[in-house]
Amino acid sequence: MHEAELRPYIEACQLGERRAQRFIFERYYRLMFGVCLRYMSDQDSVQDVVQEGFLKVFNNIEGYTFKGSFEGWMRRIMVNTAIDAIRRRNAAGWVLGDEGSFEPVDQDEGWEMEEEEGETFTVHDVLDAMEHLTPMYRAVFNLHVFDNLGHQEIADRLGISVGTSKSNLAKARRNLRNLLLTRKGKDHHVE
Amino acid sequence: MSSEHPFDEQLKNAFQGFEPDVHANWMEFESSLEKPSPSAGTDASGMSRWAVAAAVIAGGAFMWVAKPTVEEWLVDDVNSMEFVSMEGEGAQSFDQLWEDFASVTEDFVSDVLNAEGEAALAELGAEAADSPLESVTNPTSGSVSVNAPTSDGATAKSRDNAAETSVSNKLPSEERLLAELPFDASVREACEGVEVAFELSGLDRSMSFLWNFGDGHFSSDPAPRHVFNRPGTYDITLSIRPPGDGMIRTRTIQNMITVLPKPEAQFGWVFPASVSGKKVRVHLQDQTPDATATQWVVDGQSTRDNRVQLEVPGVYPVNLVASNKYGCLDDAKHEIRLGDRNGILAQARFSPNGDGHYDTFMPHSLLDMEDAWEMVIVDRDGQEVYRTSDASEPWDGELPDGTLAADRSVFQWTVRCVANDGVIRLFTDRLRVER
Numbered sequence: 001m002h003e004a005e006l007r008p009y010i011e012a013c014q015l016g017e018r019r020a021q022r023f024i025f026e027r028y029y030r031l032m033f034g035v036c037l038r039y040m041s042d043q044d045s046v047q048d049v050v051q052e053g054f055l056k057v058f059n060n061i062e063g064y065t066f067k068g069s070f071e072g073w074m075r076r077i078m079v080n081t082a083i084d085a086i087r088r089r090n091a092a093g094w095v096l097g098d099e100g101s102f103e104p105v106d107q108d109e110g111w112e113m114e115e116e117e118g119e120t121f122t123v124h125d126v127l128d129a130m131e132h133l134t135p136m137y138r139a140v141f142n143l144h145v146f147d148n149l150g151h152q153e154i155a156d157r158l159g160i161s162v163g164t165s166k167s168n169l170a171k172a173r174r175n176l177r178n179l180l181l182t183r184k185g186k187d188h189h190v191e
Numbered sequence: 192m193s194s195e196h197p198f199d200e201q202l203k204n205a206f207q208g209f210e211p212d213v214h215a216n217w218m219e220f221e222s223s224l225e226k227p228s229p230s231a232g233t234d235a236s237g238m239s240r241w242a243v244a245a246a247v248i249a250g251g252a253f254m255w256v257a258k259p260t261v262e263e264w265l266v267d268d269v270n271s272m273e274f275v276s277m278e279g280e281g282a283q284s285f286d287q288l289w290e291d292f293a294s295v296t297e298d299f300v301s302d303v304l305n306a307e308g309e310a311a312l313a314e315l316g317a318e319a320a321d322s323p324l325e326s327v328t329n330p331t332s333g334s335v336s337v338n339a340p341t342s343d344g345a346t347a348k349s350r351d352n353a354a355e356t357s358v359s360n361k362l363p364s365e366e367r368l369l370a371e372l373p374f375d376a377s378v379r380e381a382c383e384g385v386e387v388a389f390e391l392s393g394l395d396r397s398m399s400f401l402w403n404f405g406d407g408h409f410s411s412d413p414a415p416r417h418v419f420n421r422p423g424t425y426d427i428t429l430s431i432r433p434p435g436d437g438m439i440r441t442r443t444i445q446n447m448i449t450v451l452p453k454p455e456a457q458f459g460w461v462f463p464a465s466v467s468g469k470k471v472r473v474h475l476q477d478q479t480p481d482a483t484a485t486q487w488v489v490d491g492q493s494t495r496d497n498r499v500q501l502e503v504p505g506v507y508p509v510n511l512v513a514s515n516k517y518g519c520l521d522d523a524k525h526e527i528r529l530g531d532r533n534g535i536l537a538q539a540r541f542s543p544n545g546d547g548h549y550d551t552f553m554p555h556s557l558l559d560m561e562d563a564w565e566m567v568i569v570d571r572d573g574q575e576v577y578r579t580s581d582a583s584e585p586w587d588g589e590l591p592d593g594t595l596a597a598d599r600s601v602f603q604w605t606v607r608c609v610a611n612d613g614v615i616r617l618f619t620d621r622l623r624v625e626r
Binding site for chain 1: 198202204206209211213217221424449451
């Protein structure tokens with residue numbers, strides 16, 4: 001369904017129309033579940049986050065002005081909700097990543113192109129590997145790679161420095177890569 | 192900013208179109224949603240006091256300002272909903288309705304100007320506002336407002352959840368009626384094109400009524416029936432003026448009527464290029480966008496099969512009843528016309544022997560037919576032996592192998608016509624060769 005075809009449903013949601021809300025909910029639930037699943041693995045937690053995210057979507061939908069993609073707008077709400085949930089859950093130990101290491105890390109550190117050429121990973125491979133990342137690594141990686149945030153935005157969002165964001169990204173990427181290749185039968189060290 | 196790292200791209204590819212197999216449990220989610228609330232209002236008791244006081248101060252001047260204010264309000268409603276104009280069929284002009292509704296009689300002016308004293312009224316108004324009976328607290332049921340000018344000339348109009356009551360010597364039940372305006376509709380959710388009836392509980396037909404249906408149409412009928420022809424959610428506003436009472440009470444129930452879209456049932460059909468025998472196999476084609484279920488009714492017989500056998504000649508009414516995901520229905524109706532040689536002035540036999548009499552075959556009606564047409568002739572085995580769309584090229588009995596059709600052999604011709612308006616017809620019959 002194109003965004004233009006979606007417009008009447010969004011407008012009806014802005015009027016509080018239940019059927020339209022249901023349409024949007026059912027149309028996007030699985031997609032948004034997939035978005036949140038990248039940030040946390042526990043299905044019950046993801047479900048809670050998605051529900052909370054949709055509540056925010058409908059409570060704030062009057063603020064959506066049809067500038068930019070509606071799906072992108074919803075996705076940002078879901079990601080923010082997921083990040084908030086992770087922070088709440090890890091209130092004491094949120095900074096489980098590389099906070100403290102302010103040395104910029106070469107983003108291509110340890111990258112060996114030849115080894116990955118031709119390798120394909122399934123969603124489940126990647127999700128399994130992500131489970132082994134710390135919440136901070138995972139959040140930084142997802143925000144940068146999948147949700148297209150720059151390091152400054154990530155730093156602002158997560159309350160870390162830009163250097164830490166870069167460092168965490170590089171390490172998250174390296175760990176993910178090694179985890180995935182290990183599962184493919186190749187021996188790699190995971191930090 | 193997007194990542195351009197090759198590894199990242201591999202992972203993004205893995206997630207392309209990823210939607211986990213989970214169930215979107217709307218029922219559970221809906222329970223966590225807040226109930227729809229009307230637009231924010233003002234403090235109920237305070238507003239009530241202001242409205243009552245304003246009514247007393249301004250008295251008869253009310254009519255000078257109430258009309259444009261309410262009219263503007265109503266027009267705003269219409270504009271915001273982007274619905275049909277008031278010029279639509281059956282719509283009365285607002286001015287005309289308003290004049291009927293708010294016509295000022297001598298009695299009316301007298302009643303207003305001789306209303307109770309300001310202090311007494313304010314006191315009564317305060318009591319009314321404080322009374323549970325006078326308060327409308329249901330957030331989905333709208334509110335009552337009393338239109339009256341304030342001391343600075345503006346019109347007091349509240350659309351909050353509280354009731355402003357007029358102050359007059361009404362019976363308690365009537366007072367409550369005026370305060371709450373408990374109107375309702377026969378249905379709250381209807382498919383477009385379905386008539387909805389509105390009525391005020393405890394209706395007193397001696398009052399003047401003005402209903403705004405939120406779609407650009409109004410009625411001054413006490414208990415009107417209205418057909419909504421566009422899907423959407425409509426705010427319904429009722430304004431009433433009791434006889435001998437200067438106050439016009441209005442109440443808007445926001446999102447009161449939800450009109451669901453109905454499908455636009457459409458269908459066509461396809462005839463075979465050629466026919467063998469007296470029955471034509473017609474392929475019905477449902478062209479309804481967004482239909483979730485369809486039912487055919489062919490010549491009075493209900494069927495779900497879209498391939499039907501129809502005997503020639505005959506005129507067959509065909510209905511398609513389509514429903515959409517909202518459960519709304521629509522139907523489309525056409526007639527399928529199947530004719531034999533009598534319908535197209537075709538001979539039953541011809542004699543391709545060169546004697547100048549009936550040497551060729553061409554239905555007479557095709558000679559001057561304006562429709563696009565095509566004629567196909569098949570042998571007893573259904574094999575095509577001749578095809579033309581040119582009336583100047585009748586069949587002369589020659590077969591595809593160059594021989595002439597044998598004496599007493601039987602063929603079947605079929606003519607399909609398509610009129611400029613898209614209506615298609617079929618004629619078919621047998622043709623016997625006699626040398």
